[in-house]
Amino acid sequence: MQLKDHSVQALREVFAARGVERWRADQVAGWLYARGVEEVAAMTDLSRELREELADSWEVRALEVEHEQHSVDGTLKAVLRAADGARVEAVAIPEEARNTVCLSTQVGCPLACSFCATGALGFTRNLSTAEIVDQLCRMRELCGPERPVTNLVFMGMGEPLLNLPAVLEAIRLFVHPKAFGLAPRRITVSTVGVVPKLGELLDVAPIHLAVSLHATTDAVRDSLVPLNRRFPLDVLLGELRRLDTVNRRRPVFFEYTLIAGVNDSLADARRLPALLRGIPAKLNLIPMNAHARSGLRPPDGARIDRFLRELAAGGLRVTLRRSRGPDIQAACGQLALHSGRDGGRSARGRLRV
Numbered sequence: 399m400q401l402k403d404h405s406v407q408a409l410r411e412v413f414a415a416r417g418v419e420r421w422r423a424d425q426v427a428g429w430l431y432a433r434g435v436e437e438v439a440a441m442t443d444l445s446r447e448l449r450e451e452l453a454d455s456w457e458v459r460a461l462e463v464e465h466e467q468h469s470v471d472g473t474l475k476a477v478l479r480a481a482d483g484a485r486v487e488a489v490a491i492p493e494e495a496r497n498t499v500c501l502s503t504q505v506g507c508p509l510a511c512s513f514c515a516t517g518a519l520g521f522t523r524n525l526s527t528a529e530i531v532d533q534l535c536r537m538r539e540l541c542g543p544e545r546p547v548t549n550l551v552f553m554g555m556g557e558p559l560l561n562l563p564a565v566l567e568a569i570r571l572f573v574h575p576k577a578f579g580l581a582p583r584r585i586t587v588s589t590v591g592v593v594p595k596l597g598e599l600l601d602v603a604p605i606h607l608a609v610s611l612h613a614t615t616d617a618v619r620d621s622l623v624p625l626n627r628r629f630p631l632d633v634l635l636g637e638l639r640r641l642d643t644v645n646r647r648r649p650v651f652f653e654y655t656l657i658a659g660v661n662d663s664l665a666d667a668r669r670l671p672a673l674l675r676g677i678p679a680k681l682n683l684i685p686m687n688a689h690a691r692s693g694l695r696p697p698d699g700a701r702i703d704r705f706l707r708e709l710a711a712g713g714l715r716v717t718l719r720r721s722r723g724p725d726i727q728a729a730c731g732q733l734a735l736h737s738g739r740d741g742g743r744s745a746r747g748r749l750r751v
């Protein structure tokens with residue numbers, strides 16, 4: 399069994415079923431997550447019996463660092479390897495007052511969005527809770543104590559809402575005071591909008607929601623995000639208007655990857671404020687990062703500016719995401735696994751940071 403597959407609450411139950419006091423789970427979480435100690439022998443306030451049981455029948459680590467790269471702007475990219483050889487990428491993005499870690503939730507992705515390299519990779523498997531949590535453990539070690547991780551974004555490879563049980567259990571560990579103790583508002587989950595799962599995600603904790611919008615009409619969104627055919631814009635946005643948990647929280651971030659000639663017209667910019675009316679929305683514009691798996695390209699700077707100005711005139715809160723780590727291929731859409739096996743196919747993914 400893998401210790402990091404269990405939230406503190408779940409581990410208490412597992413321990414109880416094995417005749418171990420429930421509160422021992424809180425102690426173990428304190429060592430693993432609050433202190434970052436993974437050596438069971440070093441967990442000195444546990445009974446010798448429990449230490450033996452943990453060492454004999456439990457696993458502690460789910461991911462090892464295979465490769466790390468540092469950008470001149472401080473961005474750190476790591477390729478992390480699971481026990482079965484599957485590999486995922488995580489990125490740490492330091493800014494003045496924060497250090498954000500970007501997490502993957504799946505090896506590959508089944509949703510096949512046309513501008514996304516992970517979509518071109520196809521789907522290998524879901525990550526376990528331990529593999530999601532260990533991305534943070536490894537990145538925290540790589541960043542070192544002088545650069546503590548302050549924020550988490552589920553914006554790496556994969557669709558979090560298609561691996562919801564594992565993602566929820568990981569979030570429970572991220573926010574639990576005995577574990578990582580992160581404030582929920584420091585966690586953002588990004589989704590293309592798997593409508594039936596949104597409510598369950600938002601019930602776990604008052605985290606931030608980011609929705610990958612990318613289009614203002616169903617015709618364009620169908621072509622960019624195939625899942626739109628199942629959950630078209632009015633269904634997705636209707637659900638966001640309906641959910642109390644959306645309206646009670648700080649803004650919903652809408653991500654809009656700007657693609658030349660596809661979704662960057664003035665008509666698009668004019669449609670956006672009306673489309674998002676009634677939702678506490680903030681728009682993040684991300685000029686597309688080109689990659690070999692797609693013929694799509696970002697618009698030029700003048701066109702991006704024009705789009706931004708039109709949005710601002712329409713009264714929408716909007717920010718332009720700047721690229722981080724382009725020199726190490728860690729910027730939006732650039733991160734890619736280049737070799738090795740996972741699930742029998744060569745892996746190529748990308749992370750948006």
Ligand code: SAH
Pocket residue numbers: 513514515552553554555556557558588589590608609610653654655684685686687688689730731732748749750
């Ligand atoms: N599946 C989830 C989580 C992955 S984060 C989701 O789609 O929301 C995915 C984000 O990466 C998307 O919002 C998209 O804006 C961004 N993205 C994907 N490919 C990109 C590219 N080539 N350039 C810029 N952003 C990209």
